[in-house]
Amino acid sequence: MFRNLFANVRAKSPLVHNITNYVTVNDCANIVLACGASPIMADDAAEVEDITSLCAGLNLNIGTLNSRTIPSMLLAGHTANRLGHPVVLDPVGAGASHLRTETALRLLREVKFTVIRGNISEIRTLAAGSGTTKGVDADTADKVTDETLDKTVAFAKAFAARTGAVVAVTGAIDIVADGERAFCIRNGHPMMSAVTGTGCQLSALTAAFCAANPDKPLEAAAAAVCAMGLAGEAAHSRLSRLDGNATYRNYIIDAIFNMTPEQLEEGARYEMR
Amino acid sequence: MFRNLFANVRAKSPLVHNITNYVTVNDCANIVLACGASPIMADDAAEVEDITSLCAGLNLNIGTLNSRTIPSMLLAGHTANRLGHPVVLDPVGAGASHLRTETALRLLREVKFTVIRGNISEIRTLAAGSGTTKGVDADTADKVTDETLDKTVAFAKAFAARTGAVVAVTGAIDIVADGERAFCIRNGHPMMSAVTGTGCQLSALTAAFCAANPDKPLEAAAAAVCAMGLAGEAAHSRLSRLDGNATYRNYIIDAIFNMTPEQLEEGARYEMR
Amino acid sequence: MFRNLFANVRAKSPLVHNITNYVTVNDCANIVLACGASPIMADDAAEVEDITSLCAGLNLNIGTLNSRTIPSMLLAGHTANRLGHPVVLDPVGAGASHLRTETALRLLREVKFTVIRGNISEIRTLAAGSGTTKGVDADTADKVTDETLDKTVAFAKAFAARTGAVVAVTGAIDIVADGERAFCIRNGHPMMSAVTGTGCQLSALTAAFCAANPDKPLEAAAAAVCAMGLAGEAAHSRLSRLDGNATYRNYIIDAIFNMTPEQLEEGARYEMR
Numbered sequence: 001m002f003r004n005l006f007a008n009v010r011a012k013s014p015l016v017h018n019i020t021n022y023v024t025v026n027d028c029a030n031i032v033l034a035c036g037a038s039p040i041m042a043d044d045a046a047e048v049e050d051i052t053s054l055c056a057g058l059n060l061n062i063g064t065l066n067s068r069t070i071p072s073m074l075l076a077g078h079t080a081n082r083l084g085h086p087v088v089l090d091p092v093g094a095g096a097s098h099l100r101t102e103t104a105l106r107l108l109r110e111v112k113f114t115v116i117r118g119n120i121s122e123i124r125t126l127a128a129g130s131g132t133t134k135g136v137d138a139d140t141a142d143k144v145t146d147e148t149l150d151k152t153v154a155f156a157k158a159f160a161a162r163t164g165a166v167v168a169v170t171g172a173i174d175i176v177a178d179g180e181r182a183f184c185i186r187n188g189h190p191m192m193s194a195v196t197g198t199g200c201q202l203s204a205l206t207a208a209f210c211a212a213n214p215d216k217p218l219e220a221a222a223a224a225v226c227a228m229g230l231a232g233e234a235a236h237s238r239l240s241r242l243d244g245n246a247t248y249r250n251y252i253i254d255a256i257f258n259m260t261p262e263q264l265e266e267g268a269r270y271e272m273r
Numbered sequence: 274m275f276r277n278l279f280a281n282v283r284a285k286s287p288l289v290h291n292i293t294n295y296v297t298v299n300d301c302a303n304i305v306l307a308c309g310a311s312p313i314m315a316d317d318a319a320e321v322e323d324i325t326s327l328c329a330g331l332n333l334n335i336g337t338l339n340s341r342t343i344p345s346m347l348l349a350g351h352t353a354n355r356l357g358h359p360v361v362l363d364p365v366g367a368g369a370s371h372l373r374t375e376t377a378l379r380l381l382r383e384v385k386f387t388v389i390r391g392n393i394s395e396i397r398t399l400a401a402g403s404g405t406t407k408g409v410d411a412d413t414a415d416k417v418t419d420e421t422l423d424k425t426v427a428f429a430k431a432f433a434a435r436t437g438a439v440v441a442v443t444g445a446i447d448i449v450a451d452g453e454r455a456f457c458i459r460n461g462h463p464m465m466s467a468v469t470g471t472g473c474q475l476s477a478l479t480a481a482f483c484a485a486n487p488d489k490p491l492e493a494a495a496a497a498v499c500a501m502g503l504a505g506e507a508a509h510s511r512l513s514r515l516d517g518n519a520t521y522r523n524y525i526i527d528a529i530f531n532m533t534p535e536q537l538e539e540g541a542r543y544e545m546r
Numbered sequence: 547m548f549r550n551l552f553a554n555v556r557a558k559s560p561l562v563h564n565i566t567n568y569v570t571v572n573d574c575a576n577i578v579l580a581c582g583a584s585p586i587m588a589d590d591a592a593e594v595e596d597i598t599s600l601c602a603g604l605n606l607n608i609g610t611l612n613s614r615t616i617p618s619m620l621l622a623g624h625t626a627n628r629l630g631h632p633v634v635l636d637p638v639g640a641g642a643s644h645l646r647t648e649t650a651l652r653l654l655r656e657v658k659f660t661v662i663r664g665n666i667s668e669i670r671t672l673a674a675g676s677g678t679t680k681g682v683d684a685d686t687a688d689k690v691t692d693e694t695l696d697k698t699v700a701f702a703k704a705f706a707a708r709t710g711a712v713v714a715v716t717g718a719i720d721i722v723a724d725g726e727r728a729f730c731i732r733n734g735h736p737m738m739s740a741v742t743g744t745g746c747q748l749s750a751l752t753a754a755f756c757a758a759n760p761d762k763p764l765e766a767a768a769a770a771v772c773a774m775g776l777a778g779e780a781a782h783s784r785l786s787r788l789d790g791n792a793t794y795r796n797y798i799i800d801a802i803f804n805m806t807p808e809q810l811e812e813g814a815r816y817e818m819r
Contacts, residue, residue: 026299026470047372303795323645531787531790
């Protein structure tokens with residue numbers, strides 16, 4: 001199944017509009033190109049309606065949100081909703097500041113999202129309507145483990161049912177759920193957390209997969225999560241003794257570039273719950 | 274000839290002011306350093322006059338234009354014109370939104386450009402005064418091929434004559450023209466389009482070449498285009514089986530860093546039309 | 547001594563708030579991760595108090611300062627001062643525009659800095675209260691050499707005594723001084739100046755080291771400077787014939803990622819003056 005979803009990205013090469021942060025934006029653009037889609041970044045309120053209309057999918061990432069770009073995100077979201085385009089929310093650092101929490105909640109109220117992707121702390125903050133995140137990484141206390149997996153799956157399904165979005169909680173074990181089914185995904189490598197923006201990149205990748213497969217958001221999001229994890233594994237196996245997180249960053253994007261739909265199909269490791 | 278133009282960049286190490294987008298800005302800075310020049314990025318209206326005055330060339334790129342930086346571009350452009358410094362325009366995505374098209378056209382009206390560099394769809398939009406670009410990449414229908422080359426050369430010369438700028442239309446075949454002569458350049462590699470910002474990098478490189486050779490804008494722009502294409506070839510020949518677009522990005526910049534003026538002279542593949 | 551300071555960074559993994567420029571921000575985030583700390587970038591006035599409060603250190607870099615982020619820097623600085631968190635100032639390009647000079651001087655007046663890190667031209671501008679820098683690189687006339695070392699050490703100590711900050715003047719020879727003691731550091735490699743943002747990265751690294759060692763700002767800053775220089779040496783020794791400044795950039799971050807506290811202790815080359 002993932003084979004076809006990925007093949008669609010390569011075949012359709014959907015244009016993806018990203019309003020994202022300036023920290024990881026270059027890697028987001030390159031990973032979208034690596035998967036076979038085409039990125040465009042545009043964040044001024046005066047042009048986001050035009051740009052969103054031109055694209056097949058939208059990715060909203062609040063990593064360096066500001067007073068100028070928040071209205072742009074809302075406007076782009078409304079436009080994508082009106083046109084029926086898939087929209088991904090990456091609530092980077094929700095819980096770390098009132099501005100991030102309130103903005104993410106406002107986006108959730110005013111825009112219908114196809115996929116919400118974040119770490120467990122960010123997603124908990126959104127579900128609770130408030131929260132205290134330690135920065136942009138998940139709190140240790142929140143980590144998803146085999147022990148807490150069932151509880152977290154139930155939480156993700158409930159939040160998905162409430163929002164109507166696919167909820168992707170990514171970490172050591174990734175959960176991608178709609179209201180009824182959940183993919184529990186075990187691809188990836190711990191060293192990915194030493195590269196800034198692997199989460200941002202995954203959200204951009206998810207938007208590309210959803211744009212190419214608009215009628216299968218759950219499966220498309222799961223395929224993107226597996227592809228990212230698999231790329232993290234492949235990239236890690238290439239590292240030599242002197243390589244560190246910067247080379248690893250490049251190799252992850254390279255691995256998406258070289259990944260075939262068949263390799264994704266075979267390398268995806270997940271169970272349904 | 275290209276030998277001397279490149280040697281001048283290395284010898285003079287001109288300071289280049291870039292008002293560019295946040296997607297590819299780091300690569301632009303590194304490629305300017307790689308060629309032997311020195312980059313400075315500054316986009317606040319309160320300082321662009323100071324910064325432009327300090328520099329030998331200006332590069333204006335509308336890739337993530339916004340309400341704050343558009344006035345800065347105009348102000349920097351006026352300053353560079355007053356001082357007689359070369360100015361490059363990269364109309365990223367002109368045609369993709371009204372804001373981009375109108376801003377590019379306004380820049381064209383109010384600033385005298387030394388070089389205008391874009392893909393064929395962007396340049397057509399500027400020449401027509403309107404247009405519909407598919408995002409930031411050239412439309413397939415617009416692609417420059419051997420069949421359409423003569424027509425596109427005539428178009429580029431006419432647009433150059435009208436604007437007084439050197440016009441660089443880059444793609445599979447690159448055309449660099451003033452009103453009378455055109456370089457048709459066949460350096461480069463198709464995989465360059467899988468790296469975000471190779472066009473942006475080329476515009477920054479062009480500004481560096483023009484800043485070091487202010488009395489030869491046509492030849493300087495053609496030399497920069499050949500250098501970028503040659504770097505794309507050299508970088509591609511280094512790629513191993515597992516390398517993808519991220520490693521390729523680094524190798525392209527590395528190739529500019531290691532390129533000698535002699536290698537540029539020998540590797541440049543062009544004809545005049 | 548440096549061993550323990552670095553080990554503290556790895557053990558405590560302090561969260562570091564960066565208000566920095568969009569040119570080199572990704573490398574800053576990755577080098578903070580490489581050293582074992584955790585970065586967060588946030589520059590909107592509506593959230594910087596929250597974010598600074600959450601963090602253990604603050605890094606203010608004026609590389610692409612603008613009307614929106616200058617108030618954020620002041621607000622974040624005041625918050626960090628109130629909480630007693632270490633604050634680093636990187637006055638990128640002070641002297642290159644009135645806006646940069648005035649902003650850096652205003653930050654110096656209104657915020658108590660733990661460390662001020664810049665090249666000699668930038669630091670001279672701050673000490674003189676005015677100046678003319680050639681862009682973002684040090685003027686050749688200002689370069690610190692063995693001949694001018696004693697004079698520059700005295701200058702750095704005097705400026706440190708006046709501001710109450712540790713002053714880090716980085717270049718071919720690095721000087722890290724408080725009012726009484728100065729580390730003269732001879733790590734590093736000339737090719738580091740061909741990579742954009744090695745100074746920005748060092749400032750982010752310094753903030754991480756100070757955040758993990760808040761009671762030893764002089765030693766923490768010196769350790770960060772040695773670590774960066776040592777990484778530049780290690781990275782350079784890995785370069786092959788075709789590698790250039792882009793690969794070098796990655797290898798420098800990789801070298802921080804792989805550096806052990808013992809290697810820093812052994813590799814640091816400095817004398818006290």
